[in-house]
Amino acid sequence: MPLVTRHSYNATLASAPQFAQDHITSLTMQKQLQQLLQAAIRKLQSQGVVPGDLSPEIGIERTRDKKHGDFASNVALSLARPARRNPRELAQAIVDALPATDAVSRVEIAGPGFINFTMNDDARRGIVRAILEQNDAYGRSQIGKGRRIQVEFVSANPTGPLHVGHGRGAAYGAAVADLLSACGFSVEREYYVNDAGRQMAILACSVWLRYLEICGESFTFPSNGYRGAYIKEISQSVADKHGEAFRYAADIVFSNIPADADGQGNGDKEAHIDALIERCHALLGDENYAVFADAALENILGDIRDDLGEFGVEYEHWYREHTLVNSGKVEAAINHLRDAGHLYEADGAWWFRSTAFGDEKDRVVIRENGQLTYFATDIAYHAEKIERGFDQIIDVWGADHHGYVPRIRASLQAMGHDPERLEVLLVQFAILYRHGQKAQMSTRSGEFVTLRELRDEVGNDAARFFYVLRKCEQHMDFDLDLAVSKSNENPVYYIQYAHARVCSVMRQLAERGLDWNETVALASLDRLQETHEEDLLDTLARFPEIVEASALNREPHQLAYYLRDLATALHTYYNAHQFLVDDIAVRNARLALILATRQVLKNGLRLLSVSAPESM
RNA sequence: GCCCCGGUAGCUCAGCUGGAUAGAGCGUCCCCCUCCUAAGGGGAAGGUCAGAGGUUCGAAUCCUCUUCGGGGCACCA
Numbered sequence: 001m002p003l004v005t006r007h008s009y010n011a012t013l014a015s016a017p018q019f020a021q022d023h024i025t026s027l028t029m030q031k032q033l034q035q036l037l038q039a040a041i042r043k044l045q046s047q048g049v050v051p052g053d054l055s056p057e058i059g060i061e062r063t064r065d066k067k068h069g070d071f072a073s074n075v076a077l078s079l080a081r082p083a084r085r086n087p088r089e090l091a092q093a094i095v096d097a098l099p100a101t102d103a104v105s106r107v108e109i110a111g112p113g114f115i116n117f118t119m120n121d122d123a124r125r126g127i128v129r130a131i132l133e134q135n136d137a138y139g140r141s142q143i144g145k146g147r148r149i150q151v152e153f154v155s156a157n158p159t160g161p162l163h164v165g166h167g168r169g170a171a172y173g174a175a176v177a178d179l180l181s182a183c184g185f186s187v188e189r190e191y192y193v194n195d196a197g198r199q200m201a202i203l204a205c206s207v208w209l210r211y212l213e214i215c216g217e218s219f220t221f222p223s224n225g226y227r228g229a230y231i232k233e234i235s236q237s238v239a240d241k242h243g244e245a246f247r248y249a250a251d252i253v254f255s256n257i258p259a260d261a262d263g264q265g266n267g268d269k270e271a272h273i274d275a276l277i278e279r280c281h282a283l284l285g286d287e288n289y290a291v292f293a294d295a296a297l298e299n300i301l302g303d304i305r306d307d308l309g310e311f312g313v314e315y316e317h318w319y320r321e322h323t324l325v326n327s328g329k330v331e332a333a334i335n336h337l338r339d340a341g342h343l344y345e346a347d348g349a350w351w352f353r354s355t356a357f358g359d360e361k362d363r364v365v366i367r368e369n370g371q372l373t374y375f376a377t378d379i380a381y382h383a384e385k386i387e388r389g390f391d392q393i394i395d396v397w398g399a400d401h402h403g404y405v406p407r408i409r410a411s412l413q414a415m416g417h418d419p420e421r422l423e424v425l426l427v428q429f430a431i432l433y434r435h436g437q438k439a440q441m442s443t444r445s446g447e448f449v450t451l452r453e454l455r456d457e458v459g460n461d462a463a464r465f466f467y468v469l470r471k472c473e474q475h476m477d478f479d480l481d482l483a484v485s486k487s488n489e490n491p492v493y494y495i496q497y498a499h500a501r502v503c504s505v506m507r508q509l510a511e512r513g514l515d516w517n518e519t520v521a522l523a524s525l526d527r528l529q530e531t532h533e534e535d536l537l538d539t540l541a542r543f544p545e546i547v548e549a550s551a552l553n554r555e556p557h558q559l560a561y562y563l564r565d566l567a568t569a570l571h572t573y574y575n576a577h578q579f580l581v582d583d584i585a586v587r588n589a590r591l592a593l594i595l596a597t598r599q600v601l602k603n604g605l606r607l608l609s610v611s612a613p614e615s616m
Numbered sequence: 617g618c619c620c621c622g623g624u625a626g627c628u629c630a631g632c633u634g635g636a637u638a639g640a641g642c643g644u645c646c647c648c649c650u651c652c653u654a655a656g657g658g659g660a661a662g663g664u665c666a667g668a669g670g671u672u673c674g675a676a677u678c679c680u681c682u683u684c685g686g687g688g689c690a691c692c693a
Binding site: 500 | 618635642648652672690
């Protein structure tokens with residue numbers, strides 16, 4: 001069972017072919033070719049040349065080398081064996097059966113049996129008109145057909161500020177969600193707030209202990225507590241509001257508490273903190289304990305929300321774990337599994353028989369002490385997501401959680417849901433390098449590098465872009481020195497500069513007292529004859545394909561690489577040719593081309609939440 | 617021991633899901649502003665696609681084994 005669902009966009013076409021040449025975008029060029037080939041193969045099937053029961057995937061790809069035309073299909077190669085024909089011979093038969101069309105100027109058979117298509121120059125240049133008409137919509141599509149997809153990402157425990165590891169999940173998840181949205185999927189972004197577990201208890205307890213220190217008590221802070229400066233700030237806010245109402249003497253708080261770990265193998269930090277949590281509860285009572293827990297949660301969650309918001313990451317839903325627990329849905333899910341015979345009791349705990357669904361061992365859902373495991377609430381949460389009616393749910397997790405995937409799938413199956421509805425995208429770690437050295441990332445040490453610090457240092461644009469420059473399963477070395485450098489080494493500036501450059505040309509145009517005339521431009525597109533112009537046209541035409549592939553494969557890095565290619569094509573063109581020439585037709589045609597380029601740069605950067613500055 | 621991810625140019629990484637002569641950025645070397653921003657461009661050098669088998673017309677890509685690196689294998693979250 002693949003963790004990552006792959007999608008092919010070599011669709012087998014069912015609809016009747018239409019060969020209209022208006023408003024050709026590359027995507028339709030590719031689809032048109034598919035339809036042409038489909039028609040040809042149907043014809044051969046009706047003639048008995050190709051077995052009639054085949055419905056071959058018609059692969060069309062852009063050629064790497066212009067000598068091979070614009071597009072190539074290997075369909076004759078893949079059909080050769082079932083048709084028991086020589087590939088080149090079959091290719092010739094297919095070509096002979098192709099319906100006539102204006103969009104294609106040349107069809108050739110090459111190599112072992114590729115069918116190469118060269119597009120008509122007018123069709124190629126038509127992309128400029130299409131882009132200028134569609135503006136911000138160029139690149140968007142409706143292939144998602146409104147299917148509902150939920151993307152859950154980041155979902156860091158609200159026990160401290162986001163660090164740079166979360167940043168990668170944030171940038172990646174947001175880009176995937178935005179890409180899907182651009183492709184016509186109905187996307188809902190969700191952050192799951194773990195506000196009901198042991199970590200929250202440790203957090204509340206940590207805040208209380210710092211509060212006691214502020215009140216004047218002195219003791220050794222537990223090694224397993226949260227030590228960040230933000231904890232003291234929260235404690236201070238409680239102290240400001242409530243004075244010493246929750247103060248207890250340190251010797252009372254710490255009496256009969258098992259010893260903390262001392263770093264030399266003595267003591268038990270887990271037992272120590274658990275006992276302190278219990279003591280905290282006992283001394284404060286539910287209501288006063290909640291003062292600390294709520295202060296901590298609201299403060300930290302608010303900070304996370306602001307942090308992500310500034311990073312260009314917004315959610316439709318912030319889903320609280322405690323509402324899931326309080327609603328009885330966790331209990332209901334457990335009962336459901338128990339009634340269906342998927343649970344058993346052993347060693348005083350309740351186990352889910354996940355091995356029956358392919359997991360490598362059974363998993364505890366209710367601990368010996370009666371507490372639900374994190375897994376138990378996750379069973380209910382994922383079942384609930386499916387029940388909310390999403391066609392697909394995507395979880396973006398850190399790669400360290402990969403072992404968790406089989407049990408979640410198992411639970412969905414046991415709950416009577418299709419486990420294929422869940423897609424888990426595992427994001428590998430981002431390791432930050434500062435001055436050639438690994439940066440500390442521990443959330444407990446208080447010395448970690450936060451997402452906010454990263455954003456402050458390199459800026460949102462560089463951070464967003466760098467994070468999606470690697471595919472998610474690739475380990476990432478995040479080079480701070482590179483991201484912060486405002487030089488040509490930095491790909492973000494390179495792309496943004498291309499955008500700014502076009503703006504600059506338009507300013508120059510105005511300074512020289514000249515106008516851009518769209519009517520003249522669109523009527524003069526045939527004046528775009530240079531090789532650099534052809535390259536740019538082809539690159540522009542690829543954009544919708546890139547957006548689609550990036551979305552369907554959940555690979556925003558494809559878009560990032562594309563944008564750099566597009567910027568290169570623009571810079572190369574800029575260096576090779578003058579745009580503001582005397583010939584009105586040529587000038588306007590060239591300006592139309594670079595304005596179309598600017599539009600695509602802007603649309604692409606926007607999908608990654610990177611700004612497109614007008615000057616730099 | 618088992619599971620997941622990775623190993624492609626000196627470095628960091630792409631490689632369109634099996635196609636045509638393996639690419640980019642950085643670094644190194646050479647060159648280009650009387651010209652719309654040189655935050656740019658052109659060129660050169662640089663490869664046993666970790667290794668070995670296999671699948672087929674065809675493999676960096678798929679399968680198996682080996683090896684190296686990262687991560688995971690709780691009644692933690």
